[in-house]
Amino acid sequence: MLTGSSDDAAARAAESAEPADLRAAVPDPGAGAAAAASVAVAAGPRMPPGRDALRLRTALLVALAGGLSLAAAFPPAGVWPLAAVGPALLVVALWRRSFRGSMLVGLVFGAAFFLPMLTWMINVAWYVFAALAGGEALIFSVTAVTLRLLLNLRIWPAAVALWWVADEALRNRWPFGGFGWGRLAMSQAGKPTAGWVAIGGVPWLTFLVAAVAATLAWLIINPRPGSGRGLLAWRPRTGPAVALAVALAVTFGGALVPTGQAGAGASTATVAAIQGNVPHASSLAGVLRATTVTANHAAATEHLARQVAAGQRPAPDLVIWPENSTDIDPSLYAPVYQTISAAVQAINRPVLVGAVLDNPVRNAGQLWLPGRGPVAIYVKRKLVPFGEVIPFRGILSRFISLIKYQPRDFTPGGKAVVFRVGKIRLGDVICYEVSFDDLVQSEVSAGANLLAVQTNDASFEVDGQTGETLQQLDMARIRAVEFDRAVVVASTSGVSAIVMPDGSLSQTTGTWVQAELVAKVPLRTYRTLASRVGDWPEYVLTLAALVALAWALAVTVAGRRARERRGTPAAPVTPPA
Helix, strand or coil: CCCCCHHHHHHHHHHHHCCHHHHHCCCCHHHCCCCCCCCCECCECCCCCCCCCCCHHHHHHHHHHHHHHHHHCCCCCCCCCHHHHHHHHHHHHHCCCCHHHHHHHHHHHHHHHHHHHCHHHHHCCHHHHHHHHHHHHHHHHHHHHHHHHHCCCCCHHHHHHHHHHHHHHHHCCCCCCCCCCCCHHHHCCCCCCHHHHHHHHHHHHHHHHHHHHHHHHHHHCCCCCCCCCCCCCCCCCHHHHHHHHHHHHHHHHHHHCCCCCCCCCCCEEEEEEEECCCCCCCCCCHHHHHHHHHHHHHHHHHHHHHHHHCCCCCCCCEEECCCCCECCCHHHCHHHHHHHHHHHHHHCCCEEEEEEECCCCEEEEEEEECCCEEEEEEECCCCCECCCECCCHHHHCCCCCHHHHCCCCCCCCCCCCEEEECCEEEEEEEHHHHHCHHHHHHHHHCCCCEEEEEECCHHHCHHHCCHHHHHHHHHHHHHHHHHCCCEEEEECCCCCEEECCCCCEEEECCCCCCEEEEEEEECCCCCCHHHHHCCHHHHHHHHHHHHHHHHHHHHHHHHHHHHHHHCCCCCCCCCCC
């Protein structure tokens, strides 16, 4: 044991105080049970670690490795099997920890996960990056205590998988409307596991990946408390091995789920995505930068028009520009209106333009028709906290300069909008919105047979960073499978792509280049099971997690009271074997 650790000191005290008759009463591991390690103190139900908890410093190193592993499951590294390894290491680090130790383990894991995954945020402002990643890590440290409580149950592997769904449901909604990055399912784009999102959506795939993690942790953890062999003194055990094999088989069974095939005889359309490219952050500013961005997208569209006229590329039925392809309201600034109108006239096709509109200020997708101008808009519904809307504006204005870059809060839209372009029924989500299940779901429910993701990644790609744009692209690929729809991703300077309904990439661009993508895509009307059941899988799994948590709390309190009556410290209980 290491000295100087309150966790380790408590562990030594618990071990020395435990009478021999309690040690003899430990159930046989073949009976299968989960750890319940809590003792009472005068201040309340604080749980000192059991004798077989890792030393605190070792546990923190394991938590660090787990968080880094989970971060590496997402782009740009994209080592997707680590999405199960990271959570498994978290369980190992939490095993028999005290409440205080669990919070510390959760904080280290959360910091090791969110800080590397969100490094691209530092390009906006270091304090924005620190606040987002640090805030998410702090929240994770608190919720880790509830995960620790669930390890007191006999069925803790199942409870751990449920907990991940509930934790992501919370993070996707709170605070400030939620933050959808870092969900386990979103690391699985293009992988054999991804097919499950067509059945139960993102929460169901998260549950399956977390089940693999939980059974892997069960296999790692030594089932013989007090044996003197240590927590990680592994020996072959049939039960955990079989459970892990079953979890892996079911999760990889996603490869057998039919995706991108339903309605194979559906009609098709040719679509184009325009990536105009933008000036780097320091090269231009203000109106000059904004008009240059619009001019770049107009130039790329006119280049495509010349190729179409020459017979080099097929004529698109619809052209999609990215978010912020004009930051100046075209209706209020004639030169911008004329630039866009000329490009639309040149291609002679409907163009969806990403525009910032005024009175009130809105982030919108604006459909332009040749000879008519803008005819319909979709207004972004989920605004980026501290980006498009500034909470606590009055207070923060005294401390940070962020306010001057966003002097007015954007106004959110209130409904799904489906653009009708011939046989195309286009559902649009803008950038950040692709991470929210209900927003994409609402576009499909409204009748969309094609989806678009308009995004502006330029602020996040400084110094060659690609994490944000690739993470967002993976979300779009998951959505394609989830709803059996082709997805057109149009970015100002990031990775633009045309994604087929099976999640495969038909065409992609590089970053910081001007490019035009043109491809024929199916127009699907089939509704996947995930589309029909909506949020119910998440609701049911989260409710089950809350029931398990209430059960775990009752077990913990009952054990504490029983030990108080006996006047004895916590006796270790074996996990499932």
